[in-house]
Amino acid sequence: MTRETATATRLRSWDCLVEDFLAFRAQGQAVALVTLVNSEGGSPRPPGSQMVVAANGDHAGHLTGGCAESVIVDEARAALGEGRNRTLRLGAGSQYLDIQLPCGASVELYIDVTVDDGTMAAVQAALGQRQVVALDTLAPGSHQVVIDPGDGSPATGFRRCYYPPRRLLIYGKGPNAYTLARLARESDLQVSLHAPDRATLSACDGTGVDTGLLTSPASVRVPPLDAHTAVVLMFHEHDWEPALLRQLLPTNAFYLGALGSRRTHQQRCEQLAADGFPQAAERIHGPVGLDIGAGNPVEIALSILAEMVRDYRRGQGNRPLLIRASAETVDRVT
Structure with a gap:
């Protein structure tokens, strides 16, 4: 019987399972990296989605929404036993006639047991x-890492x-601030x-949220921010805002x-x-969050997270996970 790793107990985006791969290896397990390389007729996960499967059956991630993960794990364990990569087709045209994916x-899937x-x-x-x-998976057993x-x-x-993992910086105080922090971390x-x-800071003790005490508006220093970072200000005393927003x-x-x-x-x-920032009206979401009629801190946090996800998926999050070479060269791998 297969088991899903305990790292999945918190809500996850499943976009990156590198940490899970290395955690299984640290336990002394052989590990297969399973990548969804093509889909026809729709799929619950986009191309490039992955699972990692350990030789003992522990695994992380999902590729079919739950209807075929047990078969994927079995196939990955068989590939690990043979020490050879293999491809697996599920749904229409598969050897597994009893597994039907939605809408035909x-x-x-490419099951890779040679990633070191x-x-x-x-x-x-x-x-x-x-x-x-x-x-880059270039040929069976051949990989290269490419930065940027x-x-x-x-x-x-x-x-x-x-x-890079999505990051949220929150500046503010009170229930709205710490509720957003806790819900975002759970997400x-x-x-x-x-x-x-x-x-406000102690309300996040033990949740995995990093905290920092603010002493005065003039002393706040924002760290370098990248295109995978969101920032929300949640002050009722708005005199904290100008120095931060600049x-x-x-x-x-x-x-x-x-x-x-x-x-x-x-x-x-x-x-x-x-003050010289004419782009402020277009750049800052205010009132923050989607208009869902939020009436308490949890609903306010949900509205903010939903607006953040929407913006991310329209921008950075719309970039592909998987890029293929030409069909002839892909055949050398798959």
Whole structure:
């Protein structure tokens, strides 16, 4: 009987399982990396989605929405036993006639048992530096790691792109701030909460949220931000905002939001425009969050996270996970 690894107990995006791969290897397990390389007729996961499967049956990730994961695990364990890579087709045209994917769909999976620890450690190291990195599968047993790969395709085989984990910085205090921090962390974001009071920070003790105490508006220093980072200001005392927003507006953060009414937001943007930031009205979401009629901190947090996901998927999150070479060269791998 297969078992799903305990790392899946928290809600996850499943976009990157490199950490799971290395964790299984640290346990002394042989590990298969399973990549969805093609789909026809629709699929619950996009091309490039992955699972990792250990020789003992522990696994992380999903590729078919739950209807065929047990078969994938069995096939991956068989490939590990043989020490040879293999392809697996599920759905229409598969040898597994009893497994039917929705609407006559089919998926093609590449089960790779030859990825070594050093290769995956290099991918993890790049992600730790918040770099975009790709793993090229060039031929059976042949891989290369490419930092900042751009939109190019590999010479042969296929390229699986990994993007830095989404990160959320929250500046503010009170239930709205710490509820957003906790819900975002449960949604698999890296989260930092910065507040001028210890009560707000202590509400996130033991949750995996990084915290920092703010002492004065003039002392706040925003760290370097990339295009996979969102920032939300949740102050009721808006005198904290100007110094922060002047630092945030020129950054590459994909999302900026600030708590407050429409009138407050208009005044905020007018003041920033007068200070030399005419892009403020277009750049800052205010009132922050989708209009769902939110009436409590949990609903406010949900509305903000939904707006963030929408913006991310329209921008950075719309970039492909998988880039294939030409059909002739792909045949050399699959």
